[in-house]
Amino acid sequence: MEQRERINDTACALYQSRACANLNQRSCAECPVHQNGGKTASETAKFVEQFESLLPEGGIAHLFESETCTLCKGEPKGARAGYAILDFGHTEPKELQARKLFHKSGVGFMVPLQFACCKACKRRLMLWSYLPLLVPLVLTAAVVPFVTVPHLVQALRAAASWVPLLLVTLAMGGGYAIGKLLQIVFGKRFDEKMYFRLLTHPTAEAMQEKGWFPLFGEKQTQPVLSKTRIRYGLGTASSRKIAENAELSD
Numbered sequence: 001m002e003q004r005e006r007i008n009d010t011a012c013a014l015y016q017s018r019a020c021a022n023l024n025q026r027s028c029a030e031c032p033v034h035q036n037g038g039k040t041a042s043e044t045a046k047f048v049e050q051f052e053s054l055l056p057e058g059g060i061a062h063l064f065e066s067e068t069c070t071l072c073k074g075e076p077k078g079a080r081a082g083y084a085i086l087d088f089g090h091t092e093p094k095e096l097q098a099r100k101l102f103h104k105s106g107v108g109f110m111v112p113l114q115f116a117c118c119k120a121c122k123r124r125l126m127l128w129s130y131l132p133l134l135v136p137l138v139l140t141a142a143v144v145p146f147v148t149v150p151h152l153v154q155a156l157r158a159a160a161s162w163v164p165l166l167l168v169t170l171a172m173g174g175g176y177a178i179g180k181l182l183q184i185v186f187g188k189r190f191d192e193k194m195y196f197r198l199l200t201h202p203t204a205e206a207m208q209e210k211g212w213f214p215l216f217g218e219k220q221t222q223p224v225l226s227k228t229r230i231r232y233g234l235g236t237a238s239s240r241k242i243a244e245n246a247e248l249s250d
Contacts, residue, residue, distance in 0.1 A: 006026060006027035006028065007020065007025070007027065007028055008028060009028040009034060012028065012031075012033060012034065012041065013033075013041035013042065013045075014033055014041050014044065014045060016245055017045070017245055018048075018242060018245050018246040019044065019045040019048040019049070020245060021237050021241045021242045021244070021245035021246070022048045022051065022052065022234065022235075022237055022242060023044070023048060023234060023237075024231075024232055024233060024234065024235075024236050024237035024241070025232060025233075026232045030232075032044060047093060048234075050092065050093055051109050051234065051235075054090055054092065054109065054210050054211065054212070055207075055210070056203060056206030056207055056209075056210060057206070059239065059242075060111065060113060060114075060203060060207075060235060061237065061238055061239040061242075062203075062239070063113060063114055063115050063116060063203060064083060064114040064115075064116055064229045064236075065116075065238060065239065066080060066116040067079065067080055067116070068080060068116065068118070069116055069117055069118035069120075069121055069194075070115045070116045070117070070195075070201070070203075071084065071115055071116075071117055071118070071121045071194045071195045071196075071198075071201070072118060072120075072121060072193070072194055073192070073193060073194055073195065074193075077118070078118025078119060078120050078121065079118055080116040080117065080118065081117065081118050081119040081122060081227075082117050082119075082122055082225060082226055082227045082228075083114045083115060083116060083117055083225070083226050083227075083228070083229045084114075084115040084117045084121070084122070084125060084198065084223035084224075084225055085112050085113070085114050085115070085223055085224045085225075085226060085229070085230065086112070086113045086115075086198050086204075086214060086223045086224075087110060087111070087112050087113075087214070087215040087216070088110070088111050088112075088113055088204075088207055088212045088213065088214060088215065089107035089108075089109065089110045089111075089212065089213060089214075089215045090107060090108050090109040090110075090111075090210075090211055090212050090213075091107060091108055091211065092108045092109065092211070093108045093109070107215070109234065110215065110234070111212075111234055111235030112230050112233075112235060112236065113198070113203065113204060113207070114229045114230060114236070115198065115201065115223070117225070120193075120194075121194045122225055124186075124190045124193075124194065124196065125196070125222070125223065125225060126225065127186065128183055128186055128187060128190065128196070128222075129222050131179040131180075131182050131183050131186065132176050132179035132180055132183065133179070134179065135175040135176070135178050135179035135182065136171065136172045136173075136174075136175030136176050136179065137175070138175065139171040139172070139174065139175040139178075140168065140171040140172055140175065142171065143167045143168060143171045198223055199214065
């Protein structure tokens with residue numbers, strides 16, 4: 001496998017270890033241990049062990065390994081068609097905040113929760129996020145004839161010269177307000193069929209109980225929707241790879 005070929009520094013103290021699997025780097029050259037000349041191998045292994053201890057029972061790999069949607073409520077669940085990705089951070093360990101060993105964020109650990117998502121759940125998430133933009137566009141398009149057709153414009157200006165501009169402003173501003181209201185309505189309806197608010201998902205709740213939090217705050221938890229998952233970095237290793245490396249290091 002390509003990943004196996006790139007992890008080829010047999011002299012590294014973490015080579016083929018459980019810690020190496022959890023780090024899940026694209027290549028040895030990109031690993032923080034290699035970049036520090038191997039001086040941080042034992043320290044990094046402790047950090048990775050701490051990282052695993054902060055994860056809920058069962059870890060998080062099952063979210064992206066699932067062949068069916070992890071956001072659907074009830075049965076049957078839709079087939080996986082992509083991923084809804086939400087970044088979580090943890091304040092521990094403090095050493096990583098100062099040294100930025102794994103990444104450049106101000107938190108200690110950072111991990112992407114990658115929920116396997118079906119087409120139906122993906123459409124719901126997309127529709128909800130676009131409502132404040134779609135509604136103003138539709139309403140603005142509806143008033144365009146009144147501000148572009150000469151005889152209609154003249155009729156409006158006969159009442160007051162600022163009426164055409166007022167119509168456009170109301171369409172945009174009012175449409176945005178309506179869009180936000182529709183988000184509330186649709187959000188409640190969608191939440192009956194899926195874990196629409198990802199923070200209420202059992203795994204996300206278990207993460208929060210362990211001290212994890214959404215990186216962009218609870219009010220900005222709209223996930224990134226992607227056809228492919230993030231394959232490299234802390235928290236992206238498959239459960240099979242971790243188990244295989246654990247056996248090799250025993």
